[in-house]
Amino acid sequence: MIGSNLSRTLTGNARFLPTLAATISIVLVFWLSDHLAARWPFFSRLTKGEPIRLMRYGKPAKATMRRHGVSEGDIEEAARASGKAGFEETDDAVLERNGKISTIRRKSG
Secondary structure (H helix, E strand, O other): OHHHHHHHHHOOOOOHHHHHHHHHHHHHHHHHHHHHHHHOHHHHHHHHOOOEEEEEOOEEOHHHHHHOOOOHHHHHHHHHHOOOOOHHHEEEEEEOOOOOEEEEEOOOO
């Protein structure tokens, strides 16, 4: 967004000072929201969301997965990326606030 904004000045489509002011405003709003989220859990949940359980005790939560656009293949990929053979070794899977999927190994025994 910042690059797009500043490129308008380089191409001559916008004046420099108003574009610079807009860019500084974007950076300040991001900085402020990031610091508020770090200090207040309510603001963090509001801006970043909550982790979402996609799988529990080896059983996928199909409705939740559909709602968030996650397939079993996505969970398989996350499991393999974290050193598991795949779905069969995964007990829990969580869609984290950053958009990545975390998996927890099934306990043997």
